[in-house]
Amino acid sequence: MRTISEFRNHAQECRELAKLVHKLEDKDALDRAAQSWDNLAKLRERELAAAENSSYLIRPRELLV
8 A cells, every 4th residue: 555655756757747747738738647646645644544543442352341
């Protein structure tokens, strides 16, 4: 599974490429791609936080007795 830092690195690469291209439509496409990578990073952060929070809710039986 990809990590949050990988998603953020891809977003940054898209932003850097957008600075180099000349066509506005290419810049827009790269900006949208960067935003998509950022959204994936945020989604992964939420997934990890939810998994961490749920692990606190699930206790081994011996701890509940």
